[in-house]
Amino acid sequence: MSTIAVDARPAAAAARPAERMRRAARRWRYATNAGAALLSAVILVWTLTPIYNIIMVSLESEGDVAVTTIWPSQPSAESFWVVLTEGHWYLEAFWHQFGNSVFLAAMVTLLVLLIGSLTSFSISRMRIRNGWMITNAALLTYVIPGSFLAIPFYLIMNRYGMQNNPWSVIAVLVTFTTPYAIFIFQEYGRSIPLELDESARIDGASPIQIYFRIYLPLMAPALVAVGTYALLAAWNEYLYQFLLLSNDRSMTVAVALGKFLNSDVAPWNYMMATAIIYALPPLATYYIFRRRMSSGLTMGGVKG
C-alpha cells in the first residue's frame, strides 16, 4: 500500500510539468508558424508587386494607361497581339530585333563555352606553364565591373567602325562572361581524375582527341550550367547593347525597350507587353535549368 503511494505521487507530479511543456511547445510551434506565414505574405507582396504592375499595365487597352485603380479596368490581351503582329510604328521591327537578341545570345554562349573550355583544359588538364597567370587575368576580369570599361570600349569600337555591328557586343559579352566559365570549369574539372587523360595519352590520343572525347563529355553538367548562365547574361545585358547597337536594323529587344522608355509619348501598355515577351525566354530557360545552374552558382557566384 505504502509503496504504491510513494510511486504514484512522483508520477502524478511528473505528468503535470510534462503536459505543461508539451502545451508550451505547441504554443511555440503555433507562434513560429504564424510568424512564418506572415513573413511569407510579406515576401510574396514584396516580390510580386512590380511584376503584377507589368502585367496590369500590359492588360490595359489603349489610352487607358493613366488610371487611378490598382487593377486593370477593362483587361484585354490586345497589346500582346499588337506586339506580336508588329502593329504599332514603335514595334515595326520587333521580330527582327528579337532575332538579333537570339543571334547575340547564341553566339555569346557558343564562344564562351568554346574559349572557356579550351582555356581551362589547357590550364588544369594539360598544366601549361604559368597557367596561373591566365587564371589571375580571368579573376581580375571577373572582379572589375563591366561598366567601367564602357566609355573606352565604345570609343575604340567607333574608331574601328564597329558601331551597329553585333560582333562588337558579342566580343565584350564574351570578354566578361568567359572568366566565370573558366572558374566553373576548373572547379568542376577537379572531380575528373587526371589518370583518364594520362591513360588516353599513353594509348596515343592527341590533345585534341582527349579534349573532344574525354574532357567535353565528362564536363557536360558544367557546360550546361555555364551555357545557361552565358545565355541569360547575354540576353539580359543592356549597357553595351545600348551604346553599340543604335540603328533599327541592328538593335536588340533590350535596346528597343530602353528607347521606348525615353520617348514621351510611348504607349505604355505596348511597352509592358513587349517587356513581358522579352522576359519570357530567359525566365523559361532559368526555371528549366535551375537545378543544374545552382551547382555552378554556389561555386562562383554570378556577376550582376
Add this chain to the structure above:
Amino acid sequence: MTTVSAIELGRPAVRRQSLWRYWRGGLQGSEFTWAVAFVIPYIAVFLAFVVYPAFYGLWMGSNPALYSEVFSDPIYLNTVVNTMIFLAFGVNVKLFLALMLSGFFMRPGWWTKALLMIFVLPWAIPALPTFISIHWMLNGEWGLVNNALYILFGIDGPSWLNSRWLALGSAVFSHVWKWTPFWTVILLAGRMSIPQEIYDAAKVDGATGLRRFLYVTFPLLANLYLVLTLLATIFLLGDFNSVYFVTGGGPANSTHLLATLGVVRDMLELGKPQLGVAAVMSALPLLIPLVIILMRKLKTSEAQL
C-alpha cells in the same frame, strides 16, 4: 650551367628528368604547341578587350586638368554622395536581408520551396522590364504605389521621382529588390554546407535559437559573408541599370551613380568622354584595394564560395 651540386648528384636520373619537365610545364613538342594553341583565344580576348580598353581609358584620363574640372562639378560631387549612400544602404541592407531570409528558407516543407521559387523571380527576370515597371509604379499621378496608398489609406502619396532623396531611395529599393534573391540563394547554399553534426553538438551544449545563430551559424558563414560584401560593393560601384531606368539620373541630374554619370551625362549628353572616364576613374582608389583583397580572398576560399 655545367656546375652540378652535390645534392643533385645524389638524386636518381628520373627525378631530374621530371624536374626538367616541370620547368618546361610538363609538356613536350607537339603537346606544348597544342596547349599554347588552346589558351591563345582567351589571351587574345583578354588583351584586345580588357587590356587595350583599360589602357586606352587610362590614357584618356591621364590629363590632370581633367580632374580639377571633374572635382569642381557640383553634379559630380552629388554623384559621389549618392554612391556612398548607395554603397552604405544597398550593400548592407541586401546582404543582411539575404542572411536572414536564407535562414527562413532553411525551413522544411513544400511551402518554403514553392516560396523560394517565387522569391527568385526578381533575379530570374531581366533587369530591364522590372525596372521599367518600378519606374511606372512610382509615377506620382498614375503609379500603382500612389493609387494603392490612396485606395487603402486615403493618403496622397508624394511624387517619388521628383525629389532627390525619394528618387535615390527608390533606386536603392529597386537595387535591393532585384539583387536580394541572388545573395539569398548563395547564402542558402552556404548554410546548407554546414554539417548537421555541428548543430547537434551545439544543441547538446544548449545553444538554440538566437544563440545558435550567433555562436554557430554566423561564425561559420562569416568568411563567405565578407567575400560577398566585397563582391557586392564592387558590383554596385559599376551599377548602371537600377539608376538609369528607375530615376534616369533625375531630377536635374541629382541621382546619378558614377557609371550613369560618366556614360550618359558626360559622354552622350555633353559629348565629353574624357570627363566621363575621369569621373569613373575617380573610383579607382576605392576599387583597387577592394579588388586586391577580394582576389586574395577568392583564391583562399574558393572551395567555400
